[in-house]
Amino acid sequence: MIAGQNKRIHGKGQAGWKTWIGLLPFFLFITFFLVMPSLTLFSGAFQDAEGRFTLANFSFLENTFALKSYLTSIWVSLTTSLIGGIFGFFVAYATTSSRAPRWMSNILSTFSGLAANFGGVPLAFAFIATLGRTGFITALLKGVCFNGADGAAICPFNPYDHGFNLYSAAGLILAYTYFQFPLMVLTITPALEGLKKEWSEASANLGSNSAQYWRYVALPVLLPSLLGATILLFGNAFGAYATAQALTGGSIYLVTIMIGQQIRGDVLGNPNEGYALAFGMVIIMSLTIVLYILLQRKTARWLKL
Amino acid sequence: MKKKNNPWAIFWAVLAMLYFFVPMLGTFIFSLRMKRGVLSFLAYQSVLSDANFLRSFRYSATMGVVTVIVSVVLLLPSVYWIYIKAPKMKPVMEIISILPFVIPVIVLVFGLIRTFGRPPFQLTLSSFGTDVLIAAGYVIISMPYMYRAIDVGMRSMDVRTLTEAAQNLGSNWFQVLTLVILPNLRIAILSGALICFATVMGELILGDFLVRPALGSYMAGVGRSKAYEPAALAIISYGLTWLCLGLIQYFSRGRSQQQLTGR
Numbered sequence: 001m002i003a004g005q006n007k008r009i010h011g012k013g014q015a016g017w018k019t020w021i022g023l024l025p026f027f028l029f030i031t032f033f034l035v036m037p038s039l040t041l042f043s044g045a046f047q048d049a050e051g052r053f054t055l056a057n058f059s060f061l062e063n064t065f066a067l068k069s070y071l072t073s074i075w076v077s078l079t080t081s082l083i084g085g086i087f088g089f090f091v092a093y094a095t096t097s098s099r100a101p102r103w104m105s106n107i108l109s110t111f112s113g114l115a116a117n118f119g120g121v122p123l124a125f126a127f128i129a130t131l132g133r134t135g136f137i138t139a140l141l142k143g144v145c146f147n148g149a150d151g152a153a154i155c156p157f158n159p160y161d162h163g164f165n166l167y168s169a170a171g172l173i174l175a176y177t178y179f180q181f182p183l184m185v186l187t188i189t190p191a192l193e194g195l196k197k198e199w200s201e202a203s204a205n206l207g208s209n210s211a212q213y214w215r216y217v218a219l220p221v222l223l224p225s226l227l228g229a230t231i232l233l234f235g236n237a238f239g240a241y242a243t244a245q246a247l248t249g250g251s252i253y254l255v256t257i258m259i260g261q262q263i264r265g266d267v268l269g270n271p272n273e274g275y276a277l278a279f280g281m282v283i284i285m286s287l288t289i290v291l292y293i294l295l296q297r298k299t300a301r302w303l304k305l
Numbered sequence: 306m307k308k309k310n311n312p313w314a315i316f317w318a319v320l321a322m323l324y325f326f327v328p329m330l331g332t333f334i335f336s337l338r339m340k341r342g343v344l345s346f347l348a349y350q351s352v353l354s355d356a357n358f359l360r361s362f363r364y365s366a367t368m369g370v371v372t373v374i375v376s377v378v379l380l381l382p383s384v385y386w387i388y389i390k391a392p393k394m395k396p397v398m399e400i401i402s403i404l405p406f407v408i409p410v411i412v413l414v415f416g417l418i419r420t421f422g423r424p425p426f427q428l429t430l431s432s433f434g435t436d437v438l439i440a441a442g443y444v445i446i447s448m449p450y451m452y453r454a455i456d457v458g459m460r461s462m463d464v465r466t467l468t469e470a471a472q473n474l475g476s477n478w479f480q481v482l483t484l485v486i487l488p489n490l491r492i493a494i495l496s497g498a499l500i501c502f503a504t505v506m507g508e509l510i511l512g513d514f515l516v517r518p519a520l521g522s523y524m525a526g527v528g529r530s531k532a533y534e535p536a537a538l539a540i541i542s543y544g545l546t547w548l549c550l551g552l553i554q555y556f557s558r559g560r561s562q563q564q565l566t567g568r
Binding site: 018019020022023025026029030032033034036037038040041044087090091093094095099100101104105107108111113114115117118119120121122123124125126127128129130131134135136137177178181185235238239241242245246249256259260262263264274275278281282285286289293 | 311313314315316317318319320321322324325327328329330331332334335336379380382383386387390391393394398401403404405406407408409410411412413414415416417418419420421426441442444445503507508509510514521524525528529532535536538539542543546547550554
């Protein structure tokens with residue numbers, strides 16, 4: 001009886017369709033709502049209006065408008081992933097090994113979980129309410145007087161008169177950092193906690209100071225995790241749409257915004273070019289995720305030590 | 306040996322706390338300033354009494370529940386099947402489960418509209434058909450979280466032994482799944498469900514482009530036309546995310562922490 005049951009469960013011999021049958025509903029769902037939509041775009045990217053194969057749609061790379069949207073997206077994502085990555089690393093550094101007071105570490109780890117998931121439209125609202133033209137901080141700053149270069153008091157100080165503008169790429173970077181650095185804290189903390197105490201003791205015994213320990217031991221060990229986490233941040237920013245749309249009303253041309261406008265009304269004047277634009281995004285995201293997974297594997301190897 | 310607090314660590318920690326709290330505090334105080342000269346909850350009253358808010362909140366909450374149910378019904382048997390019958394399919398499943406990260410939501414909605422906006426699979430003719438499409442999109446978007454939640458939960462229990470025991474007692478597959486596996490996974494599924502729900506409540510793109518009254522599109526609309534209500538909405542939305550994460554933390558005390566990412 002038991003042997004028979006075991007056979008029913010383990011059933012080594014029954015390869016082929018029988019291993020698939022239980023996954024059929026799931027695969028059907030994925031095929032319908034993920035694979036088919038993707039294929040529609042991908043095949044469209046390589047077809048002209050009459051359905052013939054062409055690479056001409058990728059000439060959007062010569063269309064300064066579309067190319068610029070890619071460059072803006074890449075620039076914003078790169079900047080926020082670097083700022084968020086570096087800042088997040090230091091925050092994670094502060095919260096591990098009881099370097100900062102315990103209550104601070106507790107607050108920071110709780111809020112990292114919250115802020116990493118706080119995005120979209122509400123995040124844009126929060127920044128507009130705080131740093132927008134009539135925002136809370138802007139209003140506070142307007143009430144503060146300070147001495148200008150010529151010694152005369154400038155009062156009130158309106159940051160918008162001094163080159164600051166929230167509704168721009170700079171404002172977008174400021175807002176994205178709100179979820180980027182907490183995501184860095186969440187992804188890099190396990191790696192920092194995985195640094196063995198023995199390593200710093202051993203390097204101290206060999207006569208190195210703290211700077212040398214970080215330069216020759218800790219950072220090289222952490223490098224794959226740092227790179228991987230930063231790449232994850234890049235992808236996180238690259239695919240974002242809602243915050244940018246709500247913050248700038250679509251006046252900053254990210255690829256996602258561009259695709260959004262293409263869906264609404266074919267701004268590129270060629271539907272297939274829109275597909276090519278979307279295809280390019282998927283390529284960049286795939287590269288990002290593959291790199292991240294490879295680096296993550298490398299990290300997992302020494303974390304297990 | 307008690308280590309002394311590192312001044313640099315404190316510097317970064319304080320800076321991070323400022324980054325967390327200043328926008329939150331600023332938004333909160335701003336949201337109280339609707340009535341000139343005094344602090345009041347007028348903006349909140351205005352939002353909460355808006356029929357459109359209630360309608361879109363109800364719509365998104367319903368969609369959130371539908372998404373959770375469909376995700377569980379779809380993923381639980383599949384992951385279980387992989388553990389019991391087809392462990393070789395695990396890598397395939399893992400790759401599929403991260404595909405939604407590779408395909409940004411704006412690209413997904415583009416594909417959905419172009420695929421299901423015209424024959425032979427046209428779904429956008431009726432609002433019900435569109436809702437089916439949106440729900441499917443939400444299931445796809447939240448799949449990585451739900452998959453991971455269920456996978457982690459199953460890894461921590463002995464699926465095989467439980468199945469054998471239940472079968473020896475005469476259960477069929479359906480009974481094993483609903484009476485043995487599901488109860489053991491309730492914490493994992495609950496955290497996955499809360500993440501799904503929070504994702505749906507905060508999502509803008511699907512509801513906006515498929516023109517259904519989702520909370521995200523409502524918020525975007527308010528942001529274009531009003532000054533103080535958006536701040537109140539941001540605080541409400543903050544509270545909602547807070548609640549979902551707090552519940553996850555509460556239910557999974559002592560277990561490995563969940564983390565949700567991506568937007």
